[in-house]
Amino acid sequence: MGEEAIDWATCSSCPTRRNRIKFLLGGAVIALAVVYLIFTATQSTTAYFFTISELYTRGEAVYDRYVRVSGRVTHEAIQFDPRELILRFQIADENGQVLSVVFHGPKPDQLRPDAEAIVEGKFDGKVFTAQTILMKCPSKYEEEEKGVVEEKAEAVR
Amino acid sequence: MAADLGYVALLLAFVLSIFAALAAWWGEHRRTIELVLSARNAVLAVAGLLTLAIALELYLLLSSDFRVMYVAQVTNRAMPAFFKLTALWGGQAGSLLFWSWLMSLFAAVAVISSWQRTRILIPKVIVVTQLTLAFFLSLISGIWAPLASPLKVLGITAAAELMAEMERLTPFYQLVFTPVDGSGLNPLLRHWGMIIHPPLLYLGFVGFVIPFAFAVAALSTCQADDLWIRVIRRWTLVAWLFLSMGLLVGMWWAYGVLGWGGYWGWDPVENAALMPWLTGTAFLHSVIIQERRGMFKVWNMVLVMITYSLVIFGTFLTRSGVVSSVHAFAQSGVGPLFLGFVATTFVASVILLFARLDSLRSENALDSLVSREAIFLLNNLLFLAIFFVTFWGTIFPVVSELLAGEKAIVGPPFFNQVNGPLFGLLVLTMGIAPLMPWRRASSGKLARLVLWPILAGLATTLGLLVVPTLRQFVILPGTSLRIVPVTAFYGLLAFTLVVIGQEFWRGIRTRRRVTREPYLTALVNLVQHNRRRYGGYLVHLGVVMIALGVVGTNFFKVETQRNLAQDESFTITSPLTGIYTVTYVGLSTFLIAEDVQRTAATLRITREGELISLLQPAQDFFILQEQAMTIPAMRHSLAEDLYIILAGWEDGGATATFKAFVEPLVNWLWLGGLVFIFGTVVAMWPTQVEERRAAVAASASGHAVVTRS
Numbered sequence: 001m002g003e004e005a006i007d008w009a010t011c012s013s014c015p016t017r018r019n020r021i022k023f024l025l026g027g028a029v030i031a032l033a034v035v036y037l038i039f040t041a042t043q044s045t046t047a048y049f050f051t052i053s054e055l056y057t058r059g060e061a062v063y064d065r066y067v068r069v070s071g072r073v074t075h076e077a078i079q080f081d082p083r084e085l086i087l088r089f090q091i092a093d094e095n096g097q098v099l100s101v102v103f104h105g106p107k108p109d110q111l112r113p114d115a116e117a118i119v120e121g122k123f124d125g126k127v128f129t130a131q132t133i134l135m136k137c138p139s140k141y142e143e144e145e146k147g148v149v150e151e152k153a154e155a156v157r
Numbered sequence: 158m159a160a161d162l163g164y165v166a167l168l169l170a171f172v173l174s175i176f177a178a179l180a181a182w183w184g185e186h187r188r189t190i191e192l193v194l195s196a197r198n199a200v201l202a203v204a205g206l207l208t209l210a211i212a213l214e215l216y217l218l219l220s221s222d223f224r225v226m227y228v229a230q231v232t233n234r235a236m237p238a239f240f241k242l243t244a245l246w247g248g249q250a251g252s253l254l255f256w257s258w259l260m261s262l263f264a265a266v267a268v269i270s271s272w273q274r275t276r277i278l279i280p281k282v283i284v285v286t287q288l289t290l291a292f293f294l295s296l297i298s299g300i301w302a303p304l305a306s307p308l309k310v311l312g313i314t315a316a317a318e319l320m321a322e323m324e325r326l327t328p329f330y331q332l333v334f335t336p337v338d339g340s341g342l343n344p345l346l347r348h349w350g351m352i353i354h355p356p357l358l359y360l361g362f363v364g365f366v367i368p369f370a371f372a373v374a375a376l377s378t379c380q381a382d383d384l385w386i387r388v389i390r391r392w393t394l395v396a397w398l399f400l401s402m403g404l405l406v407g408m409w410w411a412y413g414v415l416g417w418g419g420y421w422g423w424d425p426v427e428n429a430a431l432m433p434w435l436t437g438t439a440f441l442h443s444v445i446i447q448e449r450r451g452m453f454k455v456w457n458m459v460l461v462m463i464t465y466s467l468v469i470f471g472t473f474l475t476r477s478g479v480v481s482s483v484h485a486f487a488q489s490g491v492g493p494l495f496l497g498f499v500a501t502t503f504v505a506s507v508i509l510l511f512a513r514l515d516s517l518r519s520e521n522a523l524d525s526l527v528s529r530e531a532i533f534l535l536n537n538l539l540f541l542a543i544f545f546v547t548f549w550g551t552i553f554p555v556v557s558e559l560l561a562g563e564k565a566i567v568g569p570p571f572f573n574q575v576n577g578p579l580f581g582l583l584v585l586t587m588g589i590a591p592l593m594p595w596r597r598a599s600s601g602k603l604a605r606l607v608l609w610p611i612l613a614g615l616a617t618t619l620g621l622l623v624v625p626t627l628r629q630f631v632i633l634p635g636t637s638l639r640i641v642p643v644t645a646f647y648g649l650l651a652f653t654l655v656v657i658g659q660e661f662w663r664g665i666r667t668r669r670r671v672t673r674e675p676y677l678t679a680l681v682n683l684v685q686h687n688r689r690r691y692g693g694y695l696v697h698l699g700v701v702m703i704a705l706g707v708v709g710t711n712f713f714k715v716e717t718q719r720n721l722a723q724d725e726s727f728t729i730t731s732p733l734t735g736i737y738t739v740t741y742v743g744l745s746t747f748l749i750a751e752d753v754q755r756t757a758a759t760l761r762i763t764r765e766g767e768l769i770s771l772l773q774p775a776q777d778f779f780i781l782q783e784q785a786m787t788i789p790a791m792r793h794s795l796a797e798d799l800y801i802i803l804a805g806w807e808d809g810g811a812t813a814t815f816k817a818f819v820e821p822l823v824n825w826l827w828l829g830g831l832v833f834i835f836g837t838v839v840a841m842w843p844t845q846v847e848e849r850r851a852a853v854a855a856s857a858s859g860h861a862v863v864t865r866s
Contacts, residue, residue: 023523023531027538034542037575038549045571046557049564068566082720082807082814105718106804106814109785 047120052097055123063124066131070118071099073111080107091117099123103130105154110135160225163213164298164329167254170206170261171294173199178287185280185378196283197268203290204265207258211245214254214328218244224335227251227328233341235752235781243352244342249491250297250328252355256472257293259356259363264290267367267392275388281374282367289366289469292498296491299324319493326491344753344779344786350410357403358430362468364396365433368440369465369506372458376509381454381516386447394841397441400434401837405830416787416802418716418818420826423572428551429471432544436464439540446533449595451520455510456537458517462506469499474551525597532593536586539579546575573711581646584704587697588653591660610655618648643712646704653701657694664691684839692840699836702829709797709822718804720814726761731819733796738763739817744810754778755788758803758813762792774803774815797821 047066055062055069071091079088087103089111101119111117111133121130132154177199184192214227218241223229231244231251246252264286268279295301302324308317324330345351368389375385407427412420421427440460446453473495523530550567557565592606621644661680664687668679684691719727726740742759749755757775761768772790779786792799798820806813 020522022526023534026526026535030535030538030542034546034575034579037578038546041571041574042549042553042567045567045574046553046565047568049566082805082812085718085720085814106816109805 051095052091052093052099053095055099055128056097060125064122066120066122068118068120069099069123069128070116073113073115073117074098075113078107078111078113082107087111089117091119099128100126101128101130101133103133105133108133108135159213159216160222160329160331163210163217164327166206166210166213167294167298167327167329170203170210170257171291171298171300173203173206174261174287174291174294177203178284178291181280181283181287193280193283196280196287197272200261200268200283200287201265203287204261207254207261210254210329211258214245214251215242217329218242221339223337223339224331225328226325226330226332229332229336229339231339231342233339233781236341240342240347246355246359247342247346250326250330252359253293253297253326254328255356256359256363257290257297259359260286260290260293260366263363263367264370267370271388275371275384277378277380278371278374278385278388281377282370285370285373286366289370289502292494296323296494297327299327299330301494316493323491341782344777344782344784345414348410348414350406350414354403354406354410357399357406359403361396361398361400361403361430362433362472364392364399365437365464365468367392368396368461372461373506373509376458376513376516379513379516381458381513383448383451386444386457390444391841391843393437393441393444394837397434397437398834398837398841400430400437402834404430404434405827405834409827409830412823413789413791416789418714418789418800418802418816418820420710420823423547423550423569425551426475428547429474432547432551433464433467433471435540435544435547436460436467439537439544440464442533442540443537446530450530452523452530453534454517454519455514458510460537462503462510465506466499466503469495469502473499527593527600527603528597529590529593529595532586532590536583536590539583539586543576543579543583546579547572550575577711578642580704581642581649584646584649584653584700587700588649588656591656591694606659609659610652613655614648614652617651618644621647643708646708650701650704650708653697657698657701660694661691688842689840692836692838692842695836695839696833697836699829699831699833702825702832704829706822706824706826706829709825710820713819713821715819716817718814718816720812722812723810727815727817729799729817729819731797731799731821733821734794735764737799737817737819739801739815741813741815744806744813749777752780754780756803756806756810757788758806758810758815760790760801760815762799770799772799772801774801776803793824795824798823 047068048062049068049070050058050062052069052071055067069091071093074090074092076090080086085105087105087107088101090098090100092098101117103119116136118134118136119128119130120132120134121128123129177196180192180199181196184190184194184196217225217228218232219238221228221232221234221241227248227250231247232241236244244251246255264283267286268283271282272279300323301320305317305321308314308320371385371389371392375381407430408420411417411422437460440457443453443460444457447457473492523534525531550571554564554566557563588610589607592603592610594602622640661683664683665676665679668674668683669676672679672682674682684695713732715729715731717727717729721727721741723741723743726738728736728738730736740761740763742761744756744758746754746756755775755777757773760772760774762770762772770792772792774790775788777786777788778784787802787804789800789802791801798818800818800820802816804814804816
């Protein structure tokens with residue numbers, strides 16, 4: 001009789017333990033799925049920041065990658081065809097390395113020589129095709145809010 | 158004079174807040190009620206002093222006393238008085254003062270209102286709130302500036318410079334000269350949305366400090382039963398309501414004012430406000446399980462602690478310049494101090510949690526995977542997963558630079574890819590949860606309850622996939638790949654919607670069976686006598702509507718960009734309503750205020766040859782600030798918005814460039830937001846009177862059925 005009672009006790013505690021395992025397994029599956037999602041999405045959506053010099057040294061390795069490059073707009077002519085919305089200009093880094101940029105979209109107002117531009121897009125070895133242009137300008141405000149010191153333009157195609 | 162007085166008030170408030178924390182601590186330790194009473198009075202005095210400081214700052218702003226640096230930074234003479242007042246939270250120092258003031262008021266109200274019921278918790282609540290407050294006050298009272306010289310001696314010059322700058326962060330800091338005029342408030346912020354957005358967010362942030370204070374008090378006094386949970390329920394809901402409103406108003410402003418055709422960009426600062434909302438929402442749900450079943454106690458503590466840390470971390474993200482954000486404050490010494498504070502409080506609360514783990518033993522175990530508890534657990538895991546994804550994406554640039562030495566970011570595609578499916582699952586749990594009985598579900602009953610919702614969901618998904626006239630709405634040229642997730646999501650929404658409807662219907666039917674009321678009366682009474690439950694359902698309804706808008710704008714948004722000569726036109730095809738033709742009529746320039754020049758293009762919008770609207774997208778030029786601002790023009794309807802921006806013009810308007818968006822279902826997002834807020838207010842409205850009345854009515858008519866939840 002005594003042994004039976006002990007059996008009873010273990011049996012009644014069994015389901016909870018099995019439940020706990022079930023829940024831990026379920027939680028683990030969710031956690032793994034989320035980690036997997038994060039991992040793959042991080043790999044496929046990371047945009048690297050490069051200086052123009054870095055972009056050139058990396059060469060072909062970055063040709064198909066979405067990258068972000070910043071530099072000052074040079075004094076070379078800024079060409080803009082408003083009808084077709086094609087914008088061509090050059091940016092340079094402190095080492096004097098120059099990058100030609102083409103952008104299909106409206107010309108940001110702040111885009112003028114010596115302004116700081118951040119371009120995002122792809123480089124094919126010759127020309128950088130920008131998807132977005134972000135213009136940074138000195139602000140009079142201590143607090144910099146969205147769109148003030150930065151002007152963003154996005155490509156049409 | 159006023160500035161000196163204000164500074165003195167600020168310093169006194171700082172000293173008194175520390176005194177309050179020490180006195181409360183010592184008073185509890187020594188069981189000396191006089192000390193605790195003294196601490197309580199100090200809490201009130203701090204609130205009074207900060208109210209005085211705020212009043213003085215407002216006076217300085219109104220009187221344009223530009224000798225005070227903050228006034229010169231955020232206002233100018235030309236600004237209307239109203240904007241001068243709201244400039245209080247337009248800059249770093251002022252918004253920190255505002256934050257502190259709200260914190261002091263919340264603390265005072267919490268201490269006074271809980272004094273009778275939960276006196277045992279009060280000392281520690283005072284300690285936590287006043288230490289948090291003291292930290293914020295230390296930032297704006299120049300306390301850290303004297304650290305500059307020893308740091309310099311030690312050779313840490315960068316830190317020394319940051320600390321030295323802290324002296325000027327005081328909202329009462331006076332320049333040695335008086336500038337003729339100030340810089341003025343950023344034109345983008347001169348909008349009611351931007352005026353109420355920061356206070357709403359701050360109220361939300363500050364509000365979450367109170368639950369944390371009670372949680373810590375409950376833990377450290379070994380009173381971690383249900384007492385603290387009951388006390389903080391309304392505080393949590395209030396904080397959550399303000400945070401939700403802050404997020405919604407911010408989205409609305411971004412959409413209507415910023416002119417980029419979107420409302421959410423997964424920017425670090427947006428994420429900073431979203432993250433505590435996510436963990437706070439998880440807490441609101443899991444706390445129900447603790448109330449009902451005495452489970453998830455440790456989990457709830459963890460959620461409160463994380464939420465508090467995220468509130469401080471969010472403030473840090475916004476103000477430190479660590480993560481480059483489009484709307485970050487300029488870099489300052491505030492950053493490292495915040496990081497230090499958030500790390501200290503987080504570690505301290507984790508240690509406290511482990512020390513008191515014994516008192517948080519669960520009273521019940523999970524019985525079955527098919528139960529409401531299990532669904533709530535799943536819902537919590539999903540909220541935490543979304544939080545973690547957002548956190549990872551936000552700090553990724555920092556991690557990448559530290560570990561890989563490469564500067565890199567993940568943009569909106571990352572967040573959408575990962576969080577999208579998780580949000581979908583969340584809607585599913587939201588739909589199922591109300592159907593699930595506690596403990597374990599009997600399959601027969603469950604099947605009966607899910608029958609209609611599942612049929613509705615399947616019908617929606619299949620209908621959208623199969624019926625040709627509906628199918629055209631979910632297929633865009635070249636984007637057929639998305640059709641499965643999109644239709645599945647709409648199916649989910651239909652499922653959830655029917656669940657909510659069914660819940661209301663069941664409630665009304667049960668009521669009517671007893672009371673024979675007309676339907677509408679039954680509905681009103683049902684909600685009134687069970688506000689928490691049906692308010693919750695209303696919130697869920699709001700979420701479904703918001704999701705409808707989010708899915709619509711994310712998957713079916715159409716955009717085009719064209720340069721037009723006068724009388725030229727372009728077309729843009731809406732997936733829901735057909736083709737719009739947009740014709741450029743002309744451009745005109747005129748002054749709309751003394752210092753604001755508007756350039757507006759007139760566009761004729763036609764559909765099948767019929768004029769449906771005239772739109773005037775514009776650019777405002779703020780002459781003093783030399784700054785342009787885009788004013789989008791919109792044609793609203795329940796189906797969609799036609800949203801047009803004037804992107805540029807040439808030769809005085811001979812040609813102009815336009816960007817046009819069709820934003821399907823976007824207005825459901827804003828309407829859903831209203832329902833969401835209404836639902837929250839219903840859920841948290843004081844119910845004492847109602848409960849008493851309901852109890853009387855229930856005992857009179859013998860129906861306990863309607864109050865079952």
